Amino acid sequence: MNTKATLASIDHSCRQITTELADWRPGIAPVAVVMISLNEAHNMGAVLQNLVGWAQEVFLVDSYSQDDTIDIALCYGVHVVQRRFRGFGDQWSFALEHLPITAPWTMKLDPDERLSDPLKTEIIEVISNTDAEGFFVKIRLFFMEQSLPVRLRLLRLWRTGRASMSDVLVNEHIKVKGSVAELKHDIEHHDSPDLEHWLDKQNRYTTAEAIIAYNDLPLADTPRLLGTVFQRRMWVKQNFNRLPLRYVLLFLYHWLWQGAWRAGWVGYAWARLRSDVKRLREYKRREIEITGRLPVKRFYGPGKPDSRVQNFD
Structure with missing residues (x-):
């Protein structure tokens, strides 16, 4: 049986459990993994299978999912x-401040991410003998189920209680008190099961970023051209609209x-x-300036039948 079929069978079995909830069996790593979610049933079985036997604890802050996210997690x-x-920064701040984490280390993970086996081994070895308070991890991107030769460098692991989260709508940023080191191996980021899902997600993100830009709200970190790598990214974001030929x-x-x-055509499509997406963000900001209205959140798809009119199934 292939991996997808195995996970589908596991998820089906999980959804049958209605009387007694399971307890997470602590794994070999002294790490609490924390995730937030909204309708992540398509990822939840795979990410939890990835953590079984490794993470000491797993926590999930869910934003009232309408699919089987909760069933599978429980x-x-x-x-x-x-x-x-209310926003990514706000939700993550709640998680770090209010979840009953007991593991000595905490890791931020998204449901569409998987820890590589070399990274799991490296984390256990490194945190057992380190003075660092946090660690950057390389995030390797997957798109259309293919690996891209593109890696992000993000702070994802820290001593419990030593981190805080920037208060922003999107692109939240972790701040750690103390020295920070870097891990060698990757987290795999499987970005959306299909392009339909990816475009829907980007549509929501660009709306939030357009509102931030229109209201001149603070970015995830102080924009500085000569600052840290992340601060330089914030400087580029702040000044991007002034650059000629910026989209090219x-x-x-x-x-x-x-x-x-x-990565061939898939890499070209991703680029x-x-x-x-960057262009869409700018267009949305300009629309707000022109109309004087913020975007209205809409729900698409069918609703419940209306009893006042004749209904045909």
Whole structure:
């Protein structure tokens, strides 16, 4: 049986459990993994299978999912709470401040991410003998189920109680008190099961970023051209709209500098879409300026039948 079929069978079995909830069985790593979710049933079984036997604890802050996210998480014994989503920074700050984490280390993980086996081994070895308070991890991107030669460098692991989260709507940033080191191996980021899901997610993200730009809200960190890598990214974000040929340059950055060309057509599509997303963010901000209205959140798809009119099934 292949991996997808195995996970589908596990998830089906989990959904049958209705009387007694399981307890998470502590793994070999003294790490609490924390995730937030909204309708992540398509990822939940795979990410939890990835953590079984490794993580000491797993926590999930759910934003009232309408799919089987909660059923699957509870079946695995995950500690689940629900809370209305107000922004990524706000939701993560709640998680770090209120979850009953007892493990000495905490790790931020998204449901569409998987820890590579070398990374699991490296984390156990490194945290047993380190003075660092946190660690950067390389995030290797997957798109259309293919690995891209593109890696992000994000702070994802820290001593419990030593981190705080920036208060932003999107692109939240972890701040650690003390020295920070870097791990060698990867987290795999499987970005959306299909392009339909990916575009829907980017549509929501760009709306939030357009509102931030329109209201001149603080970014995830102080924009500084000569600051840290993350601060330089914030400087580019703040000044991006002033650059000539900016969308061409952004495509070339992803396509050539980051090496997406090595992934063939999939890499080309990813690089083009990344620049298109940036353009969409700017168009949305300009729309707000022109109309004087913030975007209205809409729900698409069918609702319940209306009893006042004749209904045909």
